[in-house]
Amino acid sequence: MKNLTDAEQKFLNHDWVNDKKWKLYLSNLYPFPSMHNIEKYKKKYFQKNIDQNLDINTNFENKENEQKQDFSNFYSNNNNFYNYNVKIPMITLLYCTFILCTSVLYFILLSLNLSFYKKMGTPMSLSYFIAFLSLLFMDYKTQKRNFSLVQLFSSEKGQYFSYSLILFFMKDAVLIFLPIFFTLLINSYLIYKQIRLSLSLVIQRNYYVNKVVSYLDKTILNIYMMRANIEIYNLLFIIICLFLKRASLLNLIIYLHFFKLKYSSTDSYFHACYAKNGGFSLFQQLLKLQEKITNRKHFHTAICINL
Secondary structure, eight states: OOOOOOOHHHHHHHOTTOHHHHHHHHTOOOOOOOOOGHHHHHHHHHHHTTTTTTOTTTTOOOOOOHHHHHHHHTOOHHHHHTTSSSSHHHHHHHHHHHHHHHHHHHHHHHTTTTTTTHHHHHHHHHHHHHHHHHHHHHHHOOOSSSSOHHHHSSOOOOOOOOHHHHHOTTTOOHHHHHHHHHHHHHHHHHHHHGGGGSOOOOTTTTTTHHHHHHHHHHHHHHHHHHHHHHHHHHHHHHHHHHTTTOOOOOHHHHHHHHHHHHHOOOHHHHHHHHHHHTHHHHHHHHHHHHHHHHHHHHHHHHHHHHH
């Protein structure tokens, strides 16, 4: 790789996650760029607003493309994937597919307000918890040499693993299930794309399987965008449920924790939707409220100890 100029080095080291002007710039783009074009817009923004010396035609050969990693958010090294037995992702794919199909039935029961959904609530919540635990295990199997527990649980799968805890407290809200449903759908799609050639020809040539995969090929970016929008609206939804006594303060605290993880991630779709919905001030106020509640608990604990 050629020697980097000062502008290129600054570009590589730039903190895109906390750059609010970049998020605003991204949210004002129409139509919204695909994940494959994000890098181009980053260079244009950087050249215009930070360092004019950056050549937007520069190719960073060894640079990890963060947005492509979001899109193909399965494994960062395809060679590692094939180094271990394909049975693990195959079993995980079958399990995730079963959960997705069962979820559709569960959503129908919820929308029709049939009482049977009450018996399915806890098993469904537990199923998602196990599904994301298995996805984390798959990541662990491919990252044994560079394994980091912190990095693993701060990844997208780790974020939704923590999100799955909310499902145990709010089992009757489709809106709460949708983000994790879409994430499981995305990961199942990506697993299938990775192991497709290892599957039997019957599955590879199946008309319905190919139809679903073809549809996801065309709409996967829209699913990312839809998921991000729902995640923003769910914050307001939980606050409303809190006033209606359909949710507890614990639900809000868990969701705020998830929200902070998403905010510190490189999910451009989430940041764009967040900026468009004017969420910065609301989120900051809720964080202050969470800190006050936490400090108050510590204060009461200290008093009890002194007594």
